[in-house]
Amino acid sequence: MNDQSFAGQRRTATPALRKVFIDALELEASIGVWPEERTRLQRIRVHVEMFVVDERPLADDHANTVCYDEIATRIEAMVNQGHINLVETLADRIADLCLDDPRISLVRVRVEKPGALAKALSVGVEVQRGRTPG
DSSP: OOGGGGTTOOOOSSOOEEEEEEEEEEEEEOBOSSGGGGSSOEEEEEEEEEEEEOOSOOTTOGGGSOOHHHHHHHHHHHHTTSOBSOHHHHHHHHHHHHHTSTTEEEEEEEEEEETSSTTOSEEEEEEEEEOOOO
16 A cells, blocks of 8 residues: 555544643652651652543644643642652542543653662652543
């Protein structure tokens, strides 16, 4: 088959998949299970990848997009609500927050605690959540 065999045909493949991401959002958080972690804020780094399936045209209009600034603001507000024991809990909550938007079909969240281990650049957890089809 050559490229010309598809000329003039309308594509009816699956809708476009767009990845909206936030890379290395740095926040101060009250997080950790050890007593000393309850008395001081720690730097965390949050990475979020949101996979968006939306058949509506963007029309170069911000209102038609998943707004990374809004998501980042909501993540920061969540972190500021109070102490969280586990990075796993925070990652799960961030994933749920993202999936509040019905256009997001899949989200991958990574939460890091840089400097938590002396001999490691960073430690943390990554979770992936998606919608159940149907």
